[in-house]
Amino acid sequence: PSALGPNVEIVRQQRFEVGPRYTDLKFIGEGAYGMVVSAFDHTTQQRVAIKKITPFEHQCFCQRTLREIKILSRFRHENIINIQEVMRAQTIDQMKDIYIVQCLMECDLYKLLRHQRLTDEHICYFLYQILRGLKYIHSANVLHRDLKPSNLLLNTNCDLKICDFGLARIADPTRDHSGLLTEYVATRWYRAPEIMLNARGYYKPIDIWSVGCILAEM
Structure with missing residues (x-):
């Protein structure tokens, strides 16, 4: 600079x-x-x-x-x-x-997966931290709605932090969320079927689906 x-x-x-x-x-x-x-x-x-x-x-x-x-x-x-x-x-x-x-975190999961294959131990530890953070998020009645490898930050100690809450919403299964993600198509591979189909009133399982997609990618 x-x-x-x-x-x-x-x-x-x-x-x-x-x-x-x-x-x-x-x-x-x-x-x-x-x-x-x-x-x-x-x-x-x-x-x-x-x-x-x-x-x-x-x-x-x-x-x-x-x-x-x-x-x-x-x-x-x-x-x-x-x-x-x-x-x-x-x-x-x-x-x-x-x-x-x-x-400051040195890397994200997307970059890590591009350059090396993870051991079973790494996969288990990363998954544990993702679910631990997500449990806290859901306990506050918040949906993240954009979980993907590039939104999972890592450091050299393998500590993981969830980031990017720009699409997060208060969890309300009675509210119509359809159409709110139509302008944001970059992460469709991690979206739950109910979002892809513009279903009304989706809830916390949409984030669990994204975690399952991330696990499969690891």
Whole structure:
């Protein structure tokens, strides 16, 4: 990255205004909703992950960002990614970007499965952690609705954390959810049949189906 003063760094032509607390930014990945970098936190003396989101161009981006922040700010579980800090401009007029600071994980299950075959021990340990985190999510009456290997973060100790709650919903079997996922087709391989068929009032088993698909892939 190139530096532009004490509070700004440029990473792949993206401007990050996260200094002076967070410096030494390094690119991790990029998606439809923003870019993720690692950074050194001078307060904790550890590296963290910072997700830059520019959500205000589209209403669905705003809703997804707000939903994820609201849910993750309330969750406290070792198998669910945490939010350490949310950074934004001090006034509404200046607010174009939002920075979400989270713990740094080295990899995700999607990348791991692309490069190596897992042992039975690894599969059992990963599955245990997925179900443990999902039990906590469901105990809060929340549906994740987008469980897939790339949303399961890993570190070198094989610790697993569930991330990306942008499509999560409060579990309500009486509510009509049909049509809410029609614009988001990237993860159809992990969707339960009732979602694919636009069924009304689906419930927690849709996440269990996704876990079964992930297990089969492992």
